Each structure stands twice: as C-alpha cells, then as structure tokens.
Amino acid sequence: MCKDTETIIYTDEQGRTFARECTCKKINDSKRRLQRTALANKADKYTLETYKNNEEWQKNILARAKEYVTNFNGDWLYIGGQPGAGKTHICTGIIQALSFKYNLSYDYILFNKKMTELKQSKFDDKESYKENIQRLIDVDILFIDDLYKIEPTKADIDILFDIINERYLNSKTCIFSSEKIAKEIIVFDEAIASRIFEKCGNYVIGIAKDINKNYRLKQ
Numbered sequence: 272m273c274k275d276t277e278t279i280i281y282t283d284e285q286g287r288t289f290a291r292e293c294t295c296k297k298i299n300d301s302k303r304r305l306q307r308t309a310l311a312n313k314a315d316k317y318t319l320e321t322y323k324n325n326e327e328w329q330k331n332i333l334a335r336a337k338e339y340v341t342n343f344n345g346d347w348l349y350i351g352g353q354p355g356a357g358k359t360h361i362c363t364g365i366i367q368a369l370s371f372k373y374n375l376s377y378d379y380i381l382f383n384k385k386m387t388e389l390k391q392s393k394f395d396d397k398e399s400y401k402e403n404i405q406r407l408i409d410v411d412i413l414f415i416d417d418l419y420k421i422e423p424t425k426a427d428i429d430i431l432f433d434i435i436n437e438r439y440l441n442s443k444t445c446i447f448s449s450e451k452i453a454k455e456i457i458v459f460d461e462a463i464a465s466r467i468f469e470k471c472g473n474y475v476i477g478i479a480k481d482i483n484k485n486y487r488l489k490q
C-alpha cells in the first residue's frame with residue numbers, strides 16, 4: 272500500500288492531504304532492531320518455514336508453535352532443554368510470524384548480555400537505564416533468549432523481576448528459551464517463575480536432554 276515508503280498519503284473529502292504511518296512500519300522497526308542484536312542476518316534463516324521436522328519431537332514442537340501463532344491470545348511461551356535443539360530458531364520464527372500476522376512489535380534480548388548492559392547503565396547512566404527498561408516493558412512481544420544461561424545474581428533478579436512483573440501486570444507477551452527446563456528455574460526466583468508459569472498456561476515446552484538432538488553436531 273505504501274510502496275515501501277512506510278507512509279500512506281491520503282486526501283479527505285475537503286481535499287486536504289494527510290500522511291499516516293503504514294502498518295508495515297511497526298514490523299520493519301522490529302526487523303531493524305533484530306539486525307542490531309546477536310541474531311543479525313538470522314531473521315530469514317530462523318523461521319517456522321525453515322524449521323525441519325523429520326523427527327517426531329520436532330513435529331510436535333512445530334505443531335505447538337503453529338498452534339500458538341494461529342490461536343494467539345497473548346499467552347506467554349517457554350521452551351527449555353537440550354542445547355542446539357532449535358529453541359532460538361523456533362522462537363525467532365514465532366516472533367516473526369506473530370509480528371507479521373497481527374502487526375505486533377517485538378524485541379530480542381540475550382539474557383546474560385542484556386543483564387550485564389542493564390546493570391552497568393543502572394549505576395553509570397540512570398537515564399539510559401530507564402529508557403532501556405521502558406522499551407523492554409512497552410514492546411508488544413519480548414523474546415528473552417537463553418534465560419539463566421549463567422546463574423543470576425541478586426542484581427540480575429531485581430532487574431528481571433521489574434521487567435517480568437511490569438509485563439505481567441500489563442498483559443504483554445514474553446517468550447523464553449532456556450537450557451533449563453521450566454521447573455528448574457524455580458530455584459533462581461519463585462516470584463519470577465510463578466508469573467511465567469501462570470502466563471504460559473499450556474505453552475511450556477520441554478526438550479528432554481539428548482545429544483542426538485543437537486543440530487550443531489549434525490552434518
């Protein structure tokens with residue numbers, strides 16, 4: 272409609288001309304943000320269409336992912352377990368599909384990296400800290416990748432709780448990937464874990480540890 276200008280020009284009955292943002296702008300903004308993260312250039316590779324499902328367990332995961340997107344009602348989604356089994360791939364596919372289908376903005380953060388950045392700015396530059404946190408609270412869908420990759424400190428938990436709780440209260444969707452299966456995260460912080468489980472409902476997916484499922488080791 273906008274011929275890739277992201278702006279739509281229209282004229283009202285009095286002949287006045289107006290410009291408004293095209294719906295594609297929100298999706299494009301999210302894509303541009305993704306290009307500034309660790310997933311740069313992975314957007315086209317990590318989709319639901321490119322997710323191979325030769326194995327039964329992959330068929331299950333893909334079916335759940337598609338069902339989640341089709342019936343999307345704001346529920347959260349958690350996928351945990353075996354490293355290299357396509358968790359980041361499937362979640363990236365999901366956020367792109369949701370963004371496209373429902374015109375939602377998304378943001379991708381790598382848990383450890385973002386926590387380090389936020390902790391630093393919390394002390395060095397309060398303004399930029401506030402801005403960063405606000406962005407993570409406002410975005411329609413937040414994908415937190417590799418949750419609890421290393422054991423979180425008290426400072427990590429405080430920051431994560433603020434983000435999760437605000438999103439919980441405002442019914443904003445979060446999607447998580449982690450090497451930890453869901454019940455393993457309770458020990459780090461019960462308040463965070465219980466909010467995650469409540470919001471995920473049926474969309475808690477576990478991939479049982481099995482080195483044969485590590486895609487990186489397959490040639």
Ligand SMILES: Nc1ncnc2c1ncn2[C@@H]1O[C@H](COP(=O)(O)OP(=O)(O)OP(=O)(O)O)[C@@H](O)[C@H]1O
Pocket residue numbers: 316317321322323324329353354355356357358359360361417448449450486487
């Ligand atoms: N079913 C699949 N179809 C196509 N590619 C896949 C599939 N599963 C994994 N891959 C590819 O294998 C690589 C590893 O997958 P990914 O990074 O998503 O795994 P992960 O479960 O997130 O691992 P980690 O726990 O180490 O973060 C990626 O390049 C991904 O595209």
Ligand SMILES: [Mg+2]
Pocket residue numbers: 358359360416417448
């Ligand atoms: Mg991953």
Ligand SMILES: [Zn+2]
Pocket residue numbers: 272273274275276277278293294295296
């Ligand atoms: Zn457009």
